[in-house]
Amino acid sequence: MIDTNDIAGILFDKDGTLLDFDASWAPVNRTVALLAADGDAGLADRLLQACGMDPETGHLVPDSLLAAGNTREIAEGLAAAGSPFSAEALVPQIDALFAGAAEQSVPVAELAPLFAKLHGRGLKLGIASSDNEKSIRVTIDRFGIGPYVDFVAGYDSGHGTKPQPGMVLGFCAATGLAPSQVAVVGDNNHDLHMGRNAGAGLKVAVLTGTGSRQSLQEACDVLLNDITELEAVLG
Incomplete structure (x- = not known):
């Protein structure tokens, strides 16, 4: 069983993770x-x-x-x-x-209630995508999750690109967390390898995007059907 007690922040991928790809x-x-x-x-x-x-x-x-x-x-x-x-x-x-x-875009679940719950637990939340930053901010506004998002990074935001560690390290710099306190959640190996390269404490794969159980299981710590199962993992 993976110990998630030290996880204090979650960095989500966007497409295939928050949005149905x-x-x-x-x-x-x-x-x-x-x-x-x-x-x-x-x-x-x-x-x-x-x-x-x-x-x-x-x-x-x-x-x-x-x-x-x-x-x-x-x-x-x-x-x-x-x-x-x-x-x-x-x-x-x-x-x-x-x-x-x-x-x-079509969300994989109702995003605002989920983000509100996670935020209410004291977790810092961010979104890191290979899409451009403008698209991410449109998504945030459209689904009403702006009050809960502490960090946004697109490929053009100056933190480098996946699977480099820069987006995770940028999230840490913005929130004061150590990489070991961060869970990276994504639907493909670019996300998971980014988490590994940054030393993230937890790498979570979801099956709502382009990755398969077979392609994801080696690089993740936890494999979920979708982000609605994340709360149970965090305990």
Whole structure:
């Protein structure tokens, strides 16, 4: 049994962890690919496949670019796979699409009550995503969790990118916690490896995103169906 008594803060991933990945992002990924293909549907399908998404089923390969990459990594992957646009040209357009998509995202559960409960227990709460910071803040406002969030980091916030440890260390700097007091919660190995690289006290995987039980179990301390089971883990 893992001792969670020292956990005083939780750093959540966003997509696939707080938000249902397939419901929120499958249509967006198709739009991104069509944009990068300059409207060529056949090329768009090839770009999706190159970045980890089956264009027919929508299935995402765990830890692929569209499953775990940040905007720049996705843009570079699209350019390398045959987009007529450069990564530099694609980044601002993809960021804008992602920020707009946050308004249509689907949560895995009622977020405000859960965040209120966790906050009420004295836990510091943060969100660290490979998405841009603007998208994260749109999500926070949309679901009314702003009063409970102590830290926000996107790939463009200056803390580095996953799986580097910077977002966890930034959360610690903002809250006064040690890494050993932080639980990192995510749906793919970029999240879990970020927690490991930072020395996080607890690495929690959830099955609401792009990772599978098989792809996640080696890197996590706890594997949950979704974030609603987190309270029971913390005791």
